[in-house]
Amino acid sequence: MKIVPLLLAPLLGLLLPLATQASEATMDSLLAKLEASHWVAEGPQQPERVAYVFTDMACPYCATLWQSMQPMVNDPANTLQVRHIIVGLIHPKRSFTQGAAVLAAINPAVALARHESQFKQGGIPPLEPVPAAVRSQIHNNTGLMIGLGLGATPTLVFQDPEGRWRVAPGVLGDEDLREAVFQLQ
Secondary structure, three states: HHHHHHHHHHHOOOOHHHHHHHOHHHHHHHHHHHHOOOOEEOOOOOOEEEEEEEEOOOOOOHHHHHHHHHHHOOOOOOOOOEEEEEOOOOHHHHHHHHHHHOOOOOHHHHHHHHHOOOOHHHHOOOOOOOOOOHHHHHHHHHHHHHOOOOOOEEEEEEEOOOOOOOEOOOOOHHHHHHHHHHHOO
């Protein structure tokens, strides 16, 4: 699969179009895998576009990115749905038990918001034991991230204003989020 080497360059801090080296079939396959992963959605229920964020519950940078995105997620002009793909990389116990608490919640978006907004205080209470089905979801999401050659959270996958898919590791600045990701004026 050509995507792994393609996605290594963004880890060096570059915003690289995914389609520059990937065939259309490969892009369709990647997008299908992202769509089929287990994620928590924020934003419009009927979006015009979607973006994916690989998120670990033990990641302080994920909490920072989440906080930065909230004014744009909640902007009345927003047409982007952000889908948080919950992974377990940083701290196996915390990542999995708090990730499970989010994914197994009655309202996962509310649980995610509670966790990220209270991150410095420890986040939401963990779910122990982690149900096997939810543990499998987090394992599969983590495997997808690793299989794509991504090694940092958060990592954002989004379409830029020209319709090209891009990968951005780390925390983007407000201007980049507003203009490139959310495409708000």
